[in-house]
C-alpha cells in the first residue's frame with residue numbers, strides 16, 4: 345500500500361508560468377488525508393518550506409533537486425557540494441553566456457536560463473573532470489553536484505524513515521523527476537510531461553499541469569493504491 349507520495353512542484357501542481365493551480369491545491373489537501381505528501385523540487389529550501397506550510401504537506405521535503413533535505417521542523421541537511429557547482433558555472437560561463445537565476449536563496453546548486461546546448465556543456469564538464477551535471481527542468485537548467493538528484497535524496501529519506509519502495513508513489517513532469525521515478529513503486533506523469541518521463545510512468549494523465557495532477561489523484565484513489 346502507498347503511504348508516501350512524492351510530488352514535484354513546477355509544471356505538476358502549477359501551470360507553465362509556475363502559477364499554482366487552485367484545483368491542484370484541493371487535490372493536495374485530499375492527498376494529505378490519504379498519505380504523507382513530500383514535496384520534491386528543484387526550488388530553493390525556503391520556497392519549498394513555504395509551499396509545505398501553505399499546502400499542509402510534510403515538513404520532510406527535498407529541495408534544490410536533492411541537494412537539500414528538510415527532516416522536519418528546522419533540521420536541514422545538505423547532500424551536495426556547492427563548490428562543485430560554482431566551479432562548473434565559472435568554467436561554463438567562459439563558453440556560454442550563462443545568466444544565473446534566483447541565486448540569492450540557493451544553497452547547493454546553481455540555476456541558469458536555458459538556451460544553450462546542455463548535452464555539449466555536460467561533455468565539456470566531463471572533459472574538465474568536474475563532477476557536476478546539468479538538468480533541464482523545463483523551467484531552468486540546474487548546475488548540480490553529479491552525486492545528488494531527486495532519486496538519491498528520496499532514497500535517503502525512505503531509508504532513514506524505513507519506507508519501502510512499494511510504499512511510495514511519485515508525480516512529476518520533467519527530466520529532473522526521472523531519478524525519483526526510478527526509486528518508487530508507482531509513477532505518474534502529468535499530460536505535459538516530457539516523453540522520457542511518460543515512458544517510465546505507470547499512469548499518464550490526459551490533462552496537463554494542475555488539472556492533470558487532479559486526474560492522477562483521482563486515478564490513485566480509484567486504483568485503491570493507499
Ligand SMILES: O=C(O)COP(=O)(O)O
Nearest residue numbers: 353354385386387481483
Ligand atoms: O526548480 C525548477 O527548475 C523546477 O522545479 P520543479 O523541480 O518543482 O519542477
Ligand SMILES: [Mg+2]
Nearest residue numbers: 352354355517
Ligand atoms: Mg517540474
